[in-house]
Amino acid sequence: MSAICRRARVRVTGTVQGVGFRPYVYRLAGELSLGGFVLNDTHGVLIEVEGGATVIDRFLTRLPSEAPPLAVVEDMVFEDVSPNGEPDFAIRESVPGKMPDAPVAPDTATCPDCLVELFDPADRRFRYPFINCTNCGPRFTIIRGVPYDRPLTTMASFTMCAACRAEYEDPTDRRFHAQPNACPECGPSLSLLGGDGRPVGGDPLDAVAAALCAGAIVAVKGIGGYHLACRADDELAVAALRARKHREDKPFALMAPSLGAAESLVRLDALARELLRSPARPIVLAPRLPAAPVAGAVAPGAPEFGVMLPYSPLHHLLLADAGASLVMTSANLSDEPIAFRDEDALERLRGIADLFLVHDRPIHTRTDDSVMRTSPCPTVLRRSRGHVPAALALPRPGTPRPLLACGAELKNTFCLAKGERAWVSHHIGDLENYETLRSFSEGIDHFARLFAVAPEVVAHDLHPEYLSTKYALELEGVELVGVQHHHAHLAACLAEHGDPGPAIGAIFDGTGYGLDGTVWGGELLYGDVAAFRRVGALLPVPLPGGARAIKQPWRMACAWLVASGIEPPAAWHPIAQLARSGLASPLTTSMGRLFDAVAALIGIRAEVNYEGQAAIELEAACQSSERGSYPVEVAGDPLVIDPRETIRAVTADVAAGVSAGVIARRFHRTIARATVDACAGLAETHATELVVLSGGVFQNRLLLASVLDGLRPTGLRVLVPERLPMNDGAVSYGQAAVAAATLSAETR
Ligand code: ZN
Numbered sequence: 158m159s160a161i162c163r164r165a166r167v168r169v170t171g172t173v174q175g176v177g178f179r180p181y182v183y184r185l186a187g188e189l190s191l192g193g194f195v196l197n198d199t200h201g202v203l204i205e206v207e208g209g210a211t212v213i214d215r216f217l218t219r220l221p222s223e224a225p226p227l228a229v230v231e232d233m234v235f236e237d238v239s240p241n242g243e244p245d246f247a248i249r250e251s252v253p254g255k256m257p258d259a260p261v262a263p264d265t266a267t268c269p270d271c272l273v274e275l276f277d278p279a280d281r282r283f284r285y286p287f288i289n290c291t292n293c294g295p296r297f298t299i300i301r302g303v304p305y306d307r308p309l310t311t312m313a314s315f316t317m318c319a320a321c322r323a324e325y326e327d328p329t330d331r332r333f334h335a336q337p338n339a340c341p342e343c344g345p346s347l348s349l350l351g352g353d354g355r356p357v358g359g360d361p362l363d364a365v366a367a368a369l370c371a372g373a374i375v376a377v378k379g380i381g382g383y384h385l386a387c388r389a390d391d392e393l394a395v396a397a398l399r400a401r402k403h404r405e406d407k408p409f410a411l412m413a414p415s416l417g418a419a420e421s422l423v424r425l426d427a428l429a430r431e432l433l434r435s436p437a438r439p440i441v442l443a444p445r446l447p448a449a450p451v452a453g454a455v456a457p458g459a460p461e462f463g464v465m466l467p468y469s470p471l472h473h474l475l476l477a478d479a480g481a482s483l484v485m486t487s488a489n490l491s492d493e494p495i496a497f498r499d500e501d502a503l504e505r506l507r508g509i510a511d512l513f514l515v516h517d518r519p520i521h522t523r524t525d526d527s528v529m530r531t532s533p534c535p536t537v538l539r540r541s542r543g544h545v546p547a548a549l550a551l552p553r554p555g556t557p558r559p560l561l562a563c564g565a566e567l568k569n570t571f572c573l574a575k576g577e578r579a580w581v582s583h584h585i586g587d588l589e590n591y592e593t594l595r596s597f598s599e600g601i602d603h604f605a606r607l608f609a610v611a612p613e614v615v616a617h618d619l620h621p622e623y624l625s626t627k628y629a630l631e632l633e634g635v636e637l638v639g640v641q642h643h644h645a646h647l648a649a650c651l652a653e654h655g656d657p658g659p660a661i662g663a664i665f666d667g668t669g670y671g672l673d674g675t676v677w678g679g680e681l682l683y684g685d686v687a688a689f690r691r692v693g694a695l696l697p698v699p700l701p702g703g704a705r706a707i708k709q710p711w712r713m714a715c716a717w718l719v720a721s722g723i724e725p726p727a728a729w730h731p732i733a734q735l736a737r738s739g740l741a742s743p744l745t746t747s748m749g750r751l752f753d754a755v756a757a758l759i760g761i762r763a764e765v766n767y768e769g770q771a772a773i774e775l776e777a778a779c780q781s782s783e784r785g786s787y788p789v790e791v792a793g794d795p796l797v798i799d800p801r802e803t804i805r806a807v808t809a810d811v812a813a814g815v816s817a818g819v820i821a822r823r824f825h826r827t828i829a830r831a832t833v834d835a836c837a838g839l840a841e842t843h844a845t846e847l848v849v850l851s852g853g854v855f856q857n858r859l860l861l862a863s864v865l866d867g868l869r870p871t872g873l874r875v876l877v878p879e880r881l882p883m884n885d886g887a888v889s890y891g892q893a894a895v896a897a898a899t900l901s902a903e904t905r
């Protein structure tokens with residue numbers, strides 16, 4: 158025993174409940190022979206440890222650094238209190254409170270320990286599809302309320318058997334207080350239904366493996382919703398899935414049985430491998446390998462596949478039994494949100510799925526798979542399962558009042574915030590139908606309860622027709638803050654990096670409501686989280702027929718030809734007329750639409766059947782060896798990126814029979830150079846060395862890589878969204894950051 162006895166009180170905040178933190182503290186204290194206690198309370202975990210002074214130091218050093226895998230220690234503060242001679246260490250009962258703000262953990266992939274048990278014939282959970290422990294398993298998707306305790310999860314109707322209960326109550330057990338703990342005796346079970354919804358006899362997994370091999374399409378109930386699965390190499394099955402889902406070209410995600418199998422599908426770098434195996438288990442987009450054993454209909458025209466590894470025990474069993482990579486696509490009809498309620502799935506997927514592999518553990522919150530990419534830099538395309546509801550920080554001093562930010566329209570998320578923390582929701586989807594709107598409003602209520610946020614301030618987009626804006630405007634007794642769409646993109650990026658700015662923001666996307674009521678989307682902003690000025694933009698052109706021009710890139714091709722003084726082909730004359738008249742043709746500076754126009758001009762795609770398709774195919778078409786580019790004018794104050802010369806040159810190249818791949822590559826180089834010149838020039842004018850690149854257009858890897866390369870020699874610092882998407886999935890967080898900064902400035 159060391160000479161000096163000391164007692165420390167430690168307060169740990171962050172994601173520290175329901176993640177095995179107390180047993181971890183118990184073991185650590187036991188190892189160091191310290192007395193004291195640990196308990197959960199409404200703020201997180203409270204610890205008191207007593208023992209030799211140097212041992213206490215060691216405890217305090219090791220406590221955050223060796224925390225269990227799912228724990229996120231946001232803060233740890235400690236103070237010395239007087240020793241009371243407590244010799245043993247105990248886990249004490251939780252203190253019930255009324256203001257819970259201890260975060261709920263995200264859903265987490267099956268851990269290595271559980272996997273060993275899953276495939277161990279001697280284990281009592283051998284091949285049990287719902288095996289989990291404190292280090293893994295469902296969390297966010299099964300939680301109905303807080304505190305995180307079994308009665309407030311969708312496991313409430315299952316009563317633990319004696320063996321499970323013993324694990325649950327044993328502080329030294331890996332399943333101590335694992336709320337979804339279960340076994341074949343007492344937990345959820347699988348069942349198999351036919352396409353007509355009637356039960357099918359026999360072992361469900363055996364039957365599904367056989368059916369998949371025979372070319373069936375199977376609806377599989379997963380963690381956050383249903384997937385539709387079929388063999389990835391089965392041309393007929395994949396084509397049937399496409400036809401039945403009414404999904405023409407949008408790529409399907411794949412689930413590979415192992416990392417090795419994934420490497421036979423796509424080219425992976427070290428980070429991509431790490432992401433695939435990470436506890437969040439996202440879909441990773443990576444360049445497809447030409448020899449990949451995958452049906453052509455999986456991702457027509459797309460240069461990448463989205464690949465993931467099994468993340469639930471059911472997936473592990475399914476993939477092991479099937480012995481092949483599967484298509485695993487969200488179970489829905491085009492444009493509808495992913496199905497997650499059993500009756501609803503059976504109803505909506507009738508005629509699509511031949512079999513339904515279901516179980517009796519309800520999903521409380523629908524949560525799609527997250528999507529990430531590692532090249533040219535790590536980006537998130539969809540932040541959802543495995544990441545939500547982890548908190549993000551707001552820039553200091555945070556928000557003086559609790560707030561809600563309603564997000565945009567497409568790829569909607571919402572965000573709740575109080576103090577310095579923001580909770581960005583799972584991917585809600587395109588707010589264009591009743592089902593999605595219901596997810597949105599129910600999701601807001603759910604988050605408000607989970608994180609005890611009663612919004613007094615509500616931030617929203619300026620677009621009056623967005624359902625998210627309408628939702629905000631209908632709320633009573635709250636203060637409203639309207640946030641310009643591209644400012645929200647800029648603010649989101651600055652805020653996630655904790656950078657105060659100001660910066661030059663090149664914010665390129667499809668559509669966002671501008672301060673002047675026109676459709677913005679190729680914006681050069683100067684500003685910080687609190688305020689901005691529009692210091693430049695793409696040359697405005699008409700959007701002939703409004704929203705129809707988004708589905709029909711040839712309309713934009715027509716508009717750009719007219720703007721560039723070129724006579725469009727005869728078949729396009731009515732639309733050229735429309736563009737010239739300005740009727741039903743709002744002006745737009747959209748960069749996304751310029752990419753669409755060029756894709757149509759060079760014959761790559763005249764009409765799209767999913768968002769971004771024309772630009773994706775234009776990027777895919779690029780001939781990488783091509784080094785040329787086109788003229789483009791970047792001049793004026795405010796700065797105008799004027800690509801009319803570019804359009805004329807593209808048209809001349811098309812007439813001269815230059816290949817689409819060469820033109821596409823020259824066009825990318827041209828826009829990249831214009832962007833670099835614009836950013837560098839504006840940074841100098843406004844005396845800043847910081848540039849932000851964001852907006853959905855930068856999901857184009859070639860464009861992003863070229864702009865990053867071009868900016869490198871300028872010495873400017875460049876920020877790109879990393880933890881949130883470049884697309885509109887980040888708008889809610891950006892709105893929250895802007896509103897927080899506005900409110901803080903008012904109260905100062
Ligand atoms: Zn586990």
Ligand code: ZN
Binds near residue numbers: 320
């Ligand atoms: Zn049991």
Ligand code: FE
Binds near residue numbers: 642646
């Ligand atoms: Fe946007």
